[in-house]
Amino acid sequence: MKKKHLQRLDLIFKNEHDTEAILEKTFKRSNDDVINDLISSGLKGRGGAGFPTGLKWKLASEEETEVKYVICNADEGEPGTFKDREILSSVPHKVLAGMAVCARIIGAKKGFIYLRGEYLFLKPQLLEAIDKFHSLLDEMKVDFRVEIFLGSGAYICGEESALFESMEGKRGEPRNKPPFPTAQGYKDKPTVINNVETLAHTYSIFKYGPEKFRDLGIQDSRGSKVFSVSGDTPVPGIYELEFGMSLQKFVDDFADGDAKAVQVGGASGFCVPRKRFDKTVIGYQGKLRGTSLPTGGSMMIFNSSRSMYNVLHNYLDFFVEESCGQCTPCRVGTQQLLLGVEAVKKGEQPSSYLDKLMDLAEAMRITAKCGLGQSVANSFSSIVENFKEEMIY
Amino acid sequence: MTAVKQLVKGLAEQHGRNEESLLPILQGIVSQEQHISEDAMVEVARELNISAAQVYGTATFYSFLHTKPLGKFVIRVCKTITCMMHGKNQIIKELETVLKINLGETTHDGKFTLLETNCLGQCHKGPAMLINDKPYTQLTPEKVREIIMMYRHEEVRAN
Ligand SMILES: Cc1cc2nc3c(=O)[nH]c(=O)nc-3n(C[C@H](O)[C@H](O)[C@H](O)COP(=O)(O)O)c2cc1C
Ligand code: SF4
Ligand code: FES
Numbered sequence: 001m002k003k004k005h006l007q008r009l010d011l012i013f014k015n016e017h018d019t020e021a022i023l024e025k026t027f028k029r030s031n032d033d034v035i036n037d038l039i040s041s042g043l044k045g046r047g048g049a050g051f052p053t054g055l056k057w058k059l060a061s062e063e064e065t066e067v068k069y070v071i072c073n074a075d076e077g078e079p080g081t082f083k084d085r086e087i088l089s090s091v092p093h094k095v096l097a098g099m100a101v102c103a104r105i106i107g108a109k110k111g112f113i114y115l116r117g118e119y120l121f122l123k124p125q126l127l128e129a130i131d132k133f134h135s136l137l138d139e140m141k142v143d144f145r146v147e148i149f150l151g152s153g154a155y156i157c158g159e160e161s162a163l164f165e166s167m168e169g170k171r172g173e174p175r176n177k178p179p180f181p182t183a184q185g186y187k188d189k190p191t192v193i194n195n196v197e198t199l200a201h202t203y204s205i206f207k208y209g210p211e212k213f214r215d216l217g218i219q220d221s222r223g224s225k226v227f228s229v230s231g232d233t234p235v236p237g238i239y240e241l242e243f244g245m246s247l248q249k250f251v252d253d254f255a256d257g258d259a260k261a262v263q264v265g266g267a268s269g270f271c272v273p274r275k276r277f278d279k280t281v282i283g284y285q286g287k288l289r290g291t292s293l294p295t296g297g298s299m300m301i302f303n304s305s306r307s308m309y310n311v312l313h314n315y316l317d318f319f320v321e322e323s324c325g326q327c328t329p330c331r332v333g334t335q336q337l338l339l340g341v342e343a344v345k346k347g348e349q350p351s352s353y354l355d356k357l358m359d360l361a362e363a364m365r366i367t368a369k370c371g372l373g374q375s376v377a378n379s380f381s382s383i384v385e386n387f388k389e390e391m392i393y
Numbered sequence: 394m395t396a397v398k399q400l401v402k403g404l405a406e407q408h409g410r411n412e413e414s415l416l417p418i419l420q421g422i423v424s425q426e427q428h429i430s431e432d433a434m435v436e437v438a439r440e441l442n443i444s445a446a447q448v449y450g451t452a453t454f455y456s457f458l459h460t461k462p463l464g465k466f467v468i469r470v471c472k473t474i475t476c477m478m479h480g481k482n483q484i485i486k487e488l489e490t491v492l493k494i495n496l497g498e499t500t501h502d503g504k505f506t507l508l509e510t511n512c513l514g515q516c517h518k519g520p521a522m523l524i525n526d527k528p529y530t531q532l533t534p535e536k537v538r539e540i541i542m543m544y545r546h547e548e549v550r551a552n
Contacts, residue, residue, distance in 0.1 A: 079473045079512040117420075117457045118513050120526035150420060153457035155511065169415030170447075171454040187413075228516065230475040236517035267474075300475060300516075314474045318511055324454075 005249045009216070009224045009240040011204045012197070013090055019097040020136055022206045027142075031061055031105045038202065041210035042222030047073055047158075047195030048265070048296040049371070050284045053202065056192055059182035060106040063190035070102045070111040071186060071193040075151055075158035077116060078266035079318060080298030083226040084196035085119055086238045091200060092129040096146060098199030100137065101206060102192050103144045111146040112186075114163050117153045155322040159370050160185070160193045162324065173326045174370035197226055197297070218244030221283030225297060231263075232256050232303035247272055247280040250299065258303040261386070266298035267315040268375035271308070273386040308387035309345060315379050316341065323372060330373025333364045337380060344391060351392045354384050397433050400425055405440040415441060415451055419458050427467065427506075428459040456510065464499040464506035466544055469523045473512035476519035484520045485509070487534040491541050505541075 026034050038054030045051045060068060072095055076084040088095065099111045115123065130146050137144055149167050151157050157166045161175035164186045185191025201223060205213050213223045221243040230236045233254050241250075251259050263271050264282065270293050272280050282293055302311060316338040325331045340357040343349040361377035368374045384391055394402075404421040408414035418437055422429050429452050438445040452458050470476075470485055485507070489495055492505050499506040515521035518530035529540055 076514050077512065080475060080516050081512075082514040082516055085514050116514070117455075117526075118510075118523065118528075121528060150417070152416060152420060152455035153510065154455050166416060167413060169412040169443075169451060171450055230516035230519070231478060238517070302478075306478065310477075311474055314472075314477060318473060321456075321511065 006241050006245055006253050009242065011224050012087060012094070012200050012226055012240055015091075016207075017093060018207055019093050019100075019133070020140070022097050022203065023100055023136075023140060023142070026101050026206050027104060034101065034105060034206075035061070037210045038205060041205045041213040042217070042220075043198065043201055043205060043213065044220075044222075044284060045195055046197035046201070046225065046296065048078070048268075053194065053198055056182060056194070057102055057105050059180075060190045060192045063106075063183060065190050066107075067187075067189045068106050068108040069186045069189055069191040070099050070106070070108045071163070071191055072099055072111070072113040072196055072199055073158060073160065073163065073193055074113050074115045074119065074196050075155075075163060076119070076196070077155035077158045077322075078268065078296050078298055079315070080228055080230050080263070080266045080300045081296055082228045082230075083238050083297050085122065087196050087200050087226070088113075088115075088119075088126060089122055092126055093133065094200040094203035095196055096129065096133045097206075098194070098202035099146060100133075100142065100144055101202065102194070102199075104142070106190065106192055108192075109143050109145065111144065112149045112167065113146060114149050114151060114157070114167065116151045116158075120150060123148060123150070154324075155318075156324045156370075156372055159372065162370070163193070164191070171324070173324045174372075176369070195296075216242050218281075218283060225282075225295075227295075227297045227299050229254050229299045229301070231299075231301040232259065232306070233301050244281055244283040246278065247276075247282060248278040250282065251277050251301070254299070255301045256303055258305075259301050260304045260306070261302045261308065263298070263300040263302070263311070263379065264293045265295040265378070266300070267318050267379055268372070269293065269295060269298065270378050271311075271382040271386060308383055308390045309341070312341060312379065312383045312391070313338070315383075316376075319372070319376050327367075327369040327373065329364045329367040330369070330376070333360055333368070333373065334376060337361060337376065341384075341391060351388070354388065354391060358384055395432070397426075397430065398436055401433060401436040401440055405437075410441050412441070412443065415443070415448065416455075419448075419452055419455075423458055427463040427465065428461055430460075430462075434460075462499075465504050466524050467506045467508065469508045469510040469513075471511070471513045471515070471519065471521045472509040473516070475516040476512075476521055479519040481520040483534060484522065484532050484537055487537045488541070491538055505544075 035058045043053045154172045156162045157172040162172040166172040181191045225243045319334040323330045361380040365377045404418045408417045434448045438448045520532045521530045
């Protein structure tokens with residue numbers, strides 16, 4: 001084994017069962033205190049966008065509406081991500097505890113776990129955990145209930161507003177924003193929607209206090225993060241690591257010694273070539289030096305035997321299928337990018353055509369209605385720029 | 394009352410007759426019948442008092458809701474990048490050989506349908522596939538043959 005640089009953490013997956021104590025403790029405190037703890041912990045959403053969790057709860061708590069909702073986003077559809085499945089199967093009680101505290105703070109009586117259809121096999125054990133949780137709530141005389149809502153195979157339904165549409169029985173087509181979910185979410189009611197991992201982190205923050213969380217990570221990227229590691233690695237799997245790590249260290253620990261690129265953040269994330277491993281930090285964009293990349297936790301490693309054309313082709317194929325088709329830049333753009341790289345590869349278009357395609361991808365970043373279409377350029381431009389020869393020959 | 398009517402009515406009673414119950418009802422139909430027929434859509438619209446067009450719009454949006462008949466066991470092989478890198482094409486080939494069908498087809502006896510799908514969230518254990526809702530991971534051609542054999546045997550036993 002190589003020398004290990006990165007410390008493996010055991011916060012999220014730690015086998016501990018203190019839901020009752022945590023609920024009692026947080027329910028005794030004022031909403032402001034609990035929210036301030038969350039804010040000072042530095043916790044940001046682990047679903048990809050990185051919105052500060054404490055602030056999200058605060059915004060929803062300030063809405064003066066009787067009916068509000070808490071939703072756990074377990075749609076986990078980003079290629080290369082599988083950590084939420086593991087969290088839900090091994091520590092579902094932590095996610096539920098986080099939902100209960102959130103419900104108390106914002107004033108919600110009902111919560112949902114939006115579980116992707118591909119994870120239907122998890123439903124029985126999850127229902128068991130929910131039953132147990134409901135019994136505890138009954139004992140504590142807490143008026144809150146959680147239901148599972150099952151998805152049906154659509155990546156776009158991970159996008160929060162598409163998820164609400166889907167729950168309302170409609171096609172999973174994203175809405176315009178604003179209004180944001182904290183003002184008008186599910187059934188147009190104020191809704192807090194958080195990623196599975198985000199909710200599980202709140203459990204640790206409530207149990208151990210915000211300092212312990214804040215002590216981990218760097219600058220704008222605090223705490224630990226669960227990474228899904230796949231591709232050319234001898235040790236594929238799920239790892240909890242300190243946020244803000246250098247990509248070089250990650251590669252040293254997890255790649256097979258021959259990594260030529262790492263795709264950070266899945267198909268909608270960025271491709272980092274070997275020459276930039278040491279300049280790249282995994283965390284939210286802030287005052288970091290070098291390049292910092294946010295990630296929902298997907299880390300796909302490619303070694304020198306892989307064709308980056310095939311990688312890009314696979315991602316584009318994914319986007320063409322998963323685009324909801326609602327807005328033209330994304331519906332037509334994804335198809336044109338796919339046809340375009342195929343044409344260059346076959347020699348039907350000159351290599352300069354790639355620049356036009358990159359312009360198209362960048363135009364999608366500005367004109368597409370939701371994060372899906374806006375982020376196609378992330379992988380597209382970073383792969384094409386760094387591996388141009390592979391796109392042509 | 395026809396079987397479809399009965400089924401939809403039962404599902405509407407179980408999930409409620411509001412818009413939030415549309416997806417659960419459609420999922421319930423698929424889990425019984427493997428697909429949502431036009432009759433079923435019309436029936437759902439009637440039960441929920443919404444337009445058949447809305448039911449159709451929703452039913453055709455989701456990749457797990459089918460409007461064409463499928464086999465009793467729907468096999469979905471992940472075709473996304475890590476599974477592809479770890480040999481999903483070999484897995485598809487093996488399934489095509491064992492089932493004597495091409496990708497996208499259903500066996501003559503109506504037992505198996507072979508499809509591809511996007512990332513199943515099992516990338517560290519690719520290649521991966523689902524048979525109905527059950528995941529199978531770290532597939533090899535040998536393993537695939539055994540799994541299909543098992544499903545065929547279970548069928549025989551169940552009859
Ligand atoms: C195309 C697309 C897919 C998304 N898929 C997911 C997902 O599967 N899980 C998730 O938690 N967030 C997903 N998100 C982000 C959500 O919209 C939302 O920001 C997140 O659930 C908020 O939770 P957080 O603040 O805890 O991260 C997706 C966003 C986009 C644009
Ligand atoms: S960007 Fe794509 S996925 Fe998003 S709304 Fe437009 S078509 Fe739909
Ligand atoms: S790439 Fe196949 S399960 Fe994720």
